[in-house]
Amino acid sequence: MLPTLWSCGTLSVPEERRLGRKTERELRKEFDFIRDPIVVGYVEQIGRRVVEQTEPQPYDYRFFVVENEEINAFALPAGYVYVHTGTILKARNASELAGVIAHEIGHVALRHTAESYNRERNTGIAHQMLILLAGVFGGSYAAGAANLGGAVAGRAYLTIYTREHEEAADAFAIEILPKVGIHPEGLVTFFETLSEEGGSKAPVFLSTHPASETRRDAARKLIDGKPLPEGLRDEDGGRLEIIQRRIRLLTGDTEK
Numbered sequence: 001m002l003p004t005l006w007s008c009g010t011l012s013v014p015e016e017r018r019l020g021r022k023t024e025r026e027l028r029k030e031f032d033f034i035r036d037p038i039v040v041g042y043v044e045q046i047g048r049r050v051v052e053q054t055e056p057q058p059y060d061y062r063f064f065v066v067e068n069e070e071i072n073a074f075a076l077p078a079g080y081v082y083v084h085t086g087t088i089l090k091a092r093n094a095s096e097l098a099g100v101i102a103h104e105i106g107h108v109a110l111r112h113t114a115e116s117y118n119r120e121r122n123t124g125i126a127h128q129m130l131i132l133l134a135g136v137f138g139g140s141y142a143a144g145a146a147n148l149g150g151a152v153a154g155r156a157y158l159t160i161y162t163r164e165h166e167e168a169a170d171a172f173a174i175e176i177l178p179k180v181g182i183h184p185e186g187l188v189t190f191f192e193t194l195s196e197e198g199g200s201k202a203p204v205f206l207s208t209h210p211a212s213e214t215r216r217d218a219a220r221k222l223i224d225g226k227p228l229p230e231g232l233r234d235e236d237g238g239r240l241e242i243i244q245r246r247i248r249l250l251t252g253d254t255e256k
């Protein structure tokens with residue numbers, strides 16, 4: 001229940017809000033965002049449907065689409081959720097994209113960032129870690145790491161989420177998606193998309209530990225052991241494809 005979660009010495013909700021706001025302001029300067037209301041609205045309506053099925057939370061969720069071809073997504077404390085255009089373009093169906101969004105909402109709803117920062121006992125370092133986390137997506141991990149100095153940078157990537165956090169966020173997505181009528185299988189198949197596309201650079205969504213195969217297998221097991229209602233969908237009547245075409249037009253990506 002929420003009261004137990006909130007009273008165990010992690011960052012307080014107001015602290016989380018401050019940290020999220022501060023980091024969001026900096027990311028605003030760092031990234032190019034897609035502002036097209038149709039594209040952003042599409043991501044937002046998936047996110048809102050997921051949030052509606054989650055226990056009441058003290059956060060105002062906000063959804064952003066980052067113009068970046070790498071496959072990635074991440075969340076800041078207190079409900080700032082970012083999805084890269086690369087993720088939307090590579091998703092093979094709506095279930096894959098919804099799986100990623102639900103996973104990120106899971107990190108917020110389960111207060112993983114708050115826990116991580118409590119371990120650091122220093123919101124200044126926490127803030128730097130978040131910037132670094134986001135920088136990994138933006139391809140500026142090396143630059144970010146250099147600014148931060150080895151000790152913090154090394155820890156940041158490894159401790160932002162634990163293995164348990166990743167598994168819990170996957171389990172959260174698998175639990176919630178059927179409630180909004182979406183088949184959770186997309187979370188599993190997206191791991192395959194990631195390993196096909198990933199190359200040498202592991203996106204933060206994978207968070208490097210445990211390996212994507214381990215997470216994929218764990219997610220598969222959870223889905224197989226779950227009685228799923230009839231009629232879950234993995235596509236959304238062609239809306240994803242329309243959004244993908246729109247992103248390509250907006251970004252001038254006419255090749256694919």
Ligand SMILES: [Zn+2]
Binds near residue numbers: 103107161
């Ligand atoms: Zn994650």
